Amino acid sequence: MDARTLQEFRAVVGERGLITSAEELHTYECDGLTNFRVMPEAVLLPESAEQVQAIVRVCHRERIPFVARGSGTGLSGGALPVEHGIVISTARMNRILEVDLTNQRVVVEPGVINLDVTGKVSPHGFFYAPDPSSQSVCSIGGNVAENSGGAHCLKYGFTTTHVLGIEVVLPDGAMVHLGGRTLDTPGYDLPGVFVGSEGTLGVTTKVILRIVKRPECIQTLLAAFATTGEAGAAVSGIIAAGMVPAAIEMMDNLSIQAAEAAVHAHYPDCGGLLLVELDGPSAEVASLMERVNEICLSCGATEIRVAQSEAERAVFWKGRKAAFAAVGRISPNYIVQDGVIPRTALPRILEEIERLSAAAGIKVANVFHAGDGNLHPLVLYDRSVPGQEHAAEELAMRILELCVEAGGSITGEHGVGEEKKQMIGKMFSEPDLETMQLVRCAFDPLQLSNPSKVFPRPRLCGEKPGRYEPHPLETAGIAERF
């Protein structure tokens, strides 16, 4: 990067806000997906939306690609820098600007940590519902970009449900406001399409969030089953009974062992563990909890515990929330996969995963948001054993193919990023992807904002869209348009 441009950046963010030394840049060369690494030319740490705007204007003029970065916990390489590009870190934009309890809205800067929003409003009986397991470190800006989910999204909805408005610096440096404080602002639902766009449409500089009143009563049940199949049947039974629990999470034996080793949650040693949380009015919760209990027993639960205190409830969750990291205790290396299937396909897909895992000689630990069919197979391997890493990667991708074949998705919450951009073509046809990229062209015709992510091939903006050709799968009669 030429000295004049660097000088311009320095003038915007100050000496402290500009990182150019190789050793400091290392911190930024990857996100939570550490096998992809690219050194950025520079990292900028703006303190305000105006500084972001000034930076992006320079990038636009000089055609410098940029990647926004929150806490760098992303698991699909979304915040991976791009060659000859800069990173814009929101770490110093971490103020909660406004709390409006009456209207249940909070306005934050993008670098605010997810859990801090709940921390700010919980004394008043509110919480911020989307709760990724990484919530104590990940940023709201990152959550918005990934449309992050969490265990409680089954009932409360994902990040997108809780974002009312977004201030964005567009890739040409213009600042715009998508959505707003009130619902259904006139015009296209741009917050709807911006949330989950993985940093490819511009830089978020403020977010208007919705907060939720804490329910009167929360009860958490833990049930042990001999197999994940039995646990899966209990999940189906609960849903079929017409309940919408706040969360239903499942872990298999390998992940239970890992969680035990790491955080001592005192989970029973079993083949399939369910965590079911119900919340709402006390009378309602009490009677539904009885039903859940019955259903679990009828599906063969060998042990059932209901948390008797807030502390016990926290321990129940601790093991689940720590599961990813915990796997590090039982395997030197592992891949965190993220796929979705229709919930009813769970038993079949689990069997298939088991079969593939045995055939490849690679262990897979399973943790899922069972209520919404979101699987997190953790594929365990040892990099020092020749060939294992490759075999693990193959297995992880094969599992995604299973998800797509079952009518599901290649990602439920971690995003496509760098990692899955070749996989997205398994789920969508070329015209589908081209159509999505029309949005990209409207926001970022020069493809400066996190280019090279999400889509396998960039669309040339202004290029005439191609005519519809049937997808090969359709011609073969395999796939109907979903």
Added chain:
Amino acid sequence: MDQAGASSPGGTAAATAEVSWEQLHALIGANYVRPAGPADAVMGVASQTVAEPADEMQLAAALRWANEADIAVAPRGGGTKLGWGNAPRVLRLILSTKRLNRIVEHAWADLTVVAEAGVTFGKLQSALAQHGQRLAVDPLWPENATIGGILSTNDSGALRLRFGGLRDLVIGVTLALPDGTLAKSGGKVVKNVAGYDLPKLVTGALGTLGVITRAAFRLHPLPPAEGRTLTFRAGSVSDANRLIVELQGSPLAHTGLQARARHDVQPEVDVRFDGTPAGIEAQCTTARKLAAFAVETGESAQVWNARQELWTLADTAAVAKFSVLPSRIAAACETVRRAAEKGGMKWKIVAQGTGLGWVRLEAAQPADIREALVSVRAEFERGAGSLFIANRPAGSGAIEAWGSPGDAYPVMLRVKQQFDPRGTLNPGRFVGGI
């Protein structure tokens, strides 16, 4: 705004060129192409032809043909809300989704459904009810309104408070674009972040980006028993607003909360509970405590028809949707009252706990209504709100259906130009002339 292109954002399909409609016959069958009649006009703008393709392939082919021949197209579902939005600049072809009426897949054990755009809401709900489920929205005129039309107009009622709007329930769409592309986005699982979320983009886009040919939704179980509704009369709109804010700020899990206010009687607040009998009972007790400063007046589920009743004999009235902060519902009522009294008008409001509401204005002189709407809108916009005029009586004069789209308008224009570069779809119907 360089991308705006002169005065007509998104380009303009020519209104006059000679067309050989036989080509359209060849695409979808002559039996399904007919001359348009007066009943097919959209906000007073007559169409030439109505076409009813059999499936989404035919629909996409017809749309592509129209696009290439510069024929302006209005997609149409049940036709219940064709009066919403601005009048089209031009119109020649109505593309009806009437025959796209299959429920493709109700995966009841997964709580999802995929249906074609022309399926009526009533038909969908009765199919879902067979498995004790529903799509948790309560749109207007459910017997005739179609999935595609409800999505395109983003119509929601009281259930929105608990279950979110259509944007929170739609999980996938297939779109026909003007160039004939059939593109899908989202999927049929409830959790999915692969690619951009186009289902949300087209929800509320009034058919200006593409024609929705099918959609997938997440479903909810039907409530286990008949729910219960309590109604309270408040001394003033501010008391009604206070009750709404207190109920919203309580841990109650109500599935409906609205205020009804009008020129001639005291405002009332309705709250609905669903769930187990014990749960409902306990919540009613809590709600009554919170409402101690109001007078309980009844228990009837009829009150939830109030939104639709605003449309009764709407020929002589304006009906508009507004959005304000929940704490400003009383202020919104006062604003409407002042504007109405100034013009000697009758007014009625149904406002939900979400801050979304509907207002009906009735005047002896339709021309007076325009002035009232303009002043009410200006006042709402000052408080971060908006006003969308869904129905205006004949003679009330031209008035933009939406107010200011804000500083993101240039992005909206660019989105329109990317999806519909020739301005084929519903030209001029949407915000700011899009």
